[in-house]
Amino acid sequence: LDKFATGYLDNIAKHLYSSVLSDVLDDAGHRHQVMRPDVRPLYPGAKVVGRAATMLAIEVSELPPEPYKLLMDLLDGLRPGEVVVGAVQGHAGSRAAMWGELLSTHTRAKGGRGVVLDALSRDSWGIVDMKFPVFATGLSPADSKGRLEVVAIRSTMPIGGVSVANGDLVVADDDGCVVVPAAIEDEIVASALEKVSGEDKMRDILRKGANIREVFAEYGIL
Amino acid sequence: LDKFATGYLDNIAKHLYSSVLSDVLDDAGHRHQVMRPDVRPLYPGAKVVGRAATMLAIEVSELPPEPYKLLMDLLDGLRPGEVVVGAVQGHAGSRAAMWGELLSTHTRAKGGRGVVLDALSRDSWGIVDMKFPVFATGLSPADSKGRLEVVAIRSTMPIGGVSVANGDLVVADDDGCVVVPAAIEDEIVASALEKVSGEDKMRDILRKGANIREVFAEYGIL
Amino acid sequence: LDKFATGYLDNIAKHLYSSVLSDVLDDAGHRHQVMRPDVRPLYPGAKVVGRAATMLAIEVSELPPEPYKLLMDLLDGLRPGEVVVGAVQGHAGSRAAMWGELLSTHTRAKGGRGVVLDALSRDSWGIVDMKFPVFATGLSPADSKGRLEVVAIRSTMPIGGVSVANGDLVVADDDGCVVVPAAIEDEIVASALEKVSGEDKMRDILRKGANIREVFAEYGIL
């Protein structure tokens, strides 16, 4: 089974969503896999499922000797099925965007499925126009040049409050972003597919006016 | 006059909105009835008018002996005309959602008119799809199980920075959420209906290019 | 050349956007011209280009002797081609709106092109309905009367983290707000118009799968 394959990832995107995956991860004892709530889609309905290509940037106060070196390494080597997952560490005062329309165009051309950033983006109009699923903590017109610099790629990093390893399964939608560690991906995806059908039944019962208490006793979830 | 009646509440929803109610409350000396600005609708145009059914949750670090007990008491006993109004107290770091689609389905089935939370929600896609007016401070896929627990219901509580009593009139729309204490509801609603027509006149005058100064001298408002 | 003329400003609005202006300002050594990312449009697609008419308000705890005096001076004296650019200084706890629908109606009637506030607005429904481009840090139903008071107009002030002089060129869109100092406006606008065409070429090349590295070497931007 090729876990970078479009078919494999599209199937997850079609049947699963962030909250059901979070529930199943919780049940399996992985209770810290949800990013902070300020990582938001650039447009309603954006959804991305793919394998994390991780990067971490810092704030700088002058242009580095080889600007953008690691960022370009990551993006030029991107593999179809991947999602760029990154963070800017630094103070909340920063106003520079880590991402924009040109990088989105490039990433899509390389087969990248989307972007999840604990950082700002820019060029929202262009990205929304392309319907390229980018998640960010906000928008700013200011460029990253001489303000931000990537210092690590493709290693395990804290992003949005979650420890993300390169290659982990990332699922982001209107509710937020969940990271499924690659080592437990098969069992988590399988359980989530089961749970989805259970929720459909609950919804029908509740719609008819059932008490929450009975439903919780029966299904163990709310 | 049944203040839980659909007709009574729909009439307020049709003619009044949060800002005019806030102005009238201000004039009557009630200047702390507006919730913090981060309590936002899940979709543009969401509006809810109803009687507060209050609940307060805390962050927990393990599953309580009887999980969800008070939450289920509140929801199973919900009365038509009510709005669930709640808060999670705790540090900003929390990422668990206090609400979701199944609870929304249940609440609508019981005759609940909407939800106003100083807390996160999840399942935004499902809730938006139902057009059920939910207000929250953000979204997160993470479930409340073992993370949040309701510790008080149907008493007077601080929610979104306002002291809300069970039974108060709650009006939330795109601008935010206003709480009208039940004891002064009749006079406030009556004055607000009057004020609305005054604003219509001002708007016409301003549209023709009148000076703000003249309008303020005449109507006493901006 | 009349820099308040509709034609002049509309032309900038048509061809330029905030991020390209920010890049050109950066290149010219003006690296602090972008407002904080929480100054956001009230509706997607809102865009405003015009000359700053500046105002600064503070939080008050009682009604001043002559309420709204400076605010009314500014608005009644507004000139076509201007944009109201203002800030409320004060603690984050404030919940009062500095702006609303009636002021928007008046401003449009006077020929004002929009509003950019490091402060809250209200009456979002009405403003969105008018398609009047208002940018703000949030919404609240609470009125400014006895809560906020303008203490300075038409001088140079810190707004959204940028030092804005009365008369500066302000460009705000979905990405955020950029301030172009009037003294360098001609060269910045000219360079930005040039840069826009360069980006079009880059986008085409990247769409065909070019490496970021080659494009950066050729065009010097990302």
Next chain:
Amino acid sequence: LDKFATGYLDNIAKHLYSSVLSDVLDDAGHRHQVMRPDVRPLYPGAKVVGRAATMLAIEVSELPPEPYKLLMDLLDGLRPGEVVVGAVQGHAGSRAAMWGELLSTHTRAKGGRGVVLDALSRDSWGIVDMKFPVFATGLSPADSKGRLEVVAIRSTMPIGGVSVANGDLVVADDDGCVVVPAAIEDEIVASALEKVSGEDKMRDILRKGANIREVFAEYGIL
């Protein structure tokens, strides 16, 4: 009775402290008279009791035409028995100090009893050396010149989250700062003097191992 007299104010300083005054204000229904906890003394044991001489400053981004005008008006007209009580409104990012050693020297020479600021100070070494009671939210070497400017003096203003009127009684010590409105000062001071002796009795009883429950039933306080 001269409420600016050293004897009157020293007597309050000797017998009362901030927490007992806050309790008595609470009992009288004035529950918003305590400043935010980040207004702290510059040295342990600093205590100030006096009449508020109020001032409010804003952040500026260029030197005003007449720098320091209102600040100098306030300080040159200071009356013995007064305490300078002020705030800087503005964003948390500001790093300029509103006060320093030279102003402290001047204020003491004029008979001022101390300073309470919802703002930064500087020259802490000199102020501590003088044993002049200054309360501030922090320290910074950066001067106010061209960064802060006083825009209002001797009116009612929000300072540290409390609405302070010029002439109010201000009591600040290691616990924080309490503002007693001048209109109710006599009754509040009288009740506080009574309450202090009650607490002495409670302390003795508790020291002997009494249960909190019995003490609360008897004295109604904890």
Next chain:
Amino acid sequence: LDKFATGYLDNIAKHLYSSVLSDVLDDAGHRHQVMRPDVRPLYPGAKVVGRAATMLAIEVSELPPEPYKLLMDLLDGLRPGEVVVGAVQGHAGSRAAMWGELLSTHTRAKGGRGVVLDALSRDSWGIVDMKFPVFATGLSPADSKGRLEVVAIRSTMPIGGVSVANGDLVVADDDGCVVVPAAIEDEIVASALEKVSGEDKMRDILRKGANIREVFAEYGIL
């Protein structure tokens, strides 16, 4: 071995400190046992070692029917060797103190060894005078009556960002507060006693000018 005994706890207080315990907990895979850095001692040199008696309070907006019920249950039932460990959940805006001098007097009389609060205290002068080790996030003169209410005692709760169980070993000093789960206390304390002597050797070597690199290679710590 009586783990509430003065001798047992004094011995830990004499030989161990928070940072060495944190290191040993880290090595054992317990990496979330250190409270947030804003939980600080009321006076330099305060140190407390004891068994956690936990409590959790919320912000309220009116006096509850039985005020202070659970707080009094906890304090009247306090056992020698215990430390009161508590938190107020709620918004950062709260200015009420959860603790004070009378409760300190009572706690010491019952054999309590100190207090660690993710909350404000008051009466700092009295508490410092008693040399009773109280840790808090700040000080405020405002009383808890009608502002805060304890809703849970002696259960497992999040306090200062750590999940604290009733009975856990708590060690707080100038560096901060560490929680040792009771189940692993013996091994952690034993390892910490060993580690302390290793650090003494390192310090001597470094004092003589050794390179950090050699010391790290030899001892594995910095």
Next chain:
Amino acid sequence: LDKFATGYLDNIAKHLYSSVLSDVLDDAGHRHQVMRPDVRPLYPGAKVVGRAATMLAIEVSELPPEPYKLLMDLLDGLRPGEVVVGAVQGHAGSRAAMWGELLSTHTRAKGGRGVVLDALSRDSWGIVDMKFPVFATGLSPADSKGRLEVVAIRSTMPIGGVSVANGDLVVADDDGCVVVPAAIEDEIVASALEKVSGEDKMRDILRKGANIREVFAEYGIL
């Protein structure tokens, strides 16, 4: 003139302090040389003057392949007259200390004059005992191992909100920390020495009750 020499640096430490240097930098147009006010000395009276040896760390979520590599490079190569100046970029939630007593012992042995960190320290008791001037944003018992990692040394970096170059003159005392760029050090130090004597005169005049207005007119400073 050897600018690393003890004599040169001690002379500055004896005659100058952070606020006078900040004033002189302001006058020379360098208005962003003061660190954020939360960079505080570990004990009152701590003062450090020396040449910056810069380092920048990030938060990590697993132990890097060569832990502490760059930190050890910096510290083992430290030169007499230097001050370690560093920052941790990352979210405010981090609780790991970047510095401690062993590193302080080593740094002093190498001739380092002190430490200024936009980060947490630990082992405050030991550092205070040594009277080694360490400045930090707070304290925490938690070690940096597997939590923080230095990613850059001896380059120009944003630290405490100031762009600090390796080799810059750093002056930190009770008021905070000022960075003097090496290129303008001579003129700034010379002007500061002059200004200090002017302040002495002003202080004498004010002590005798002069009006602030006259003093400002004469000396141009407050």
